[in-house]
Amino acid sequence: xxxxxxxxxxxxxxxxxxxxxxxxxxxxxxxxxxxxxxxxxxxxxxxxxxxxxxxxxxxxxxxxxxxxxxxxxxxxxxxxxxxxxxxxxxxxxxxxxxxxxxxxxxxxxxxxxxxxxxxxxxxxxxxxxxxxxxxxxxxxxxxxxxxxxxxxxxx
Numbered sequence: 001x002x003x004x005x006x007x008x009x010x011x012x013x014x015x016x017x018x019x020x021x022x023x024x025x026x027x028x029x030x031x032x033x034x035x036x037x038x039x040x041x042x043x044x045x046x047x048x049x050x051x052x053x054x055x056x057x058x059x060x061x062x063x064x065x066x067x068x069x070x071x072x073x074x075x076x077x078x079x080x081x082x083x084x085x086x087x088x089x090x091x092x093x094x095x096x097x098x099x100x101x102x103x104x105x106x107x108x109x110x111x112x113x114x115x116x117x118x119x120x121x122x123x124x125x126x127x128x129x130x131x132x133x134x135x136x137x138x139x140x141x142x143x144x145x146x147x148x149x150x151x152x153x154x155x
Contacts, residue, residue: 022060022061025056026056026139026140027057029140030083030135031053031083032053032081033075034079037075041073045068045069047069052083058072082133082134083134085133085134090106093138094108095117103118103119105117105119110146117132138150
């Protein structure tokens with residue numbers, strides 16, 4: 001098991017915090033920008049009303065660059081927050097709702113990896129349980145196990 005996956009499993013408390021650290025992020029992760037910072041930026045660029053979920057396109061120790069409607073934008077790391085997993089977002093990532101389950105449950109199979117997520121915010125992956133609350137954590141876990149990016153399905 002690689003070090004990154006081991007950190008995901010053993011540092012469950014990190015997943016509950018709001019402050020983000022550069023070491024948690026990879027290019028391609030989705031993050032949210034704190035509204036006090038984002039709203040003036042969107043207003044200045046005529047982008048009001050867009051979803052506050054942006055793809056990371058650059059990272060250093062203090063800044064994160066994201067793509068906002070085709071613009072590459074740099075904000076300080078402390079101006080970001082993780083995005084909570086929701087049913088809508090799981091569906092966008094290609095998870096399917098399992099009907100008839102006692103709890104609300106979603107599933108996605110990739111190669112020989114079966115990802116099952118339930119309303120208690122546990123992922124069960126190949127018999128292993130991982131607490132996961134945020135999109136970037138799921139994206140990192142998914143990549144570590146499949147060597148593929150977890151991306152939003154295009155309709």
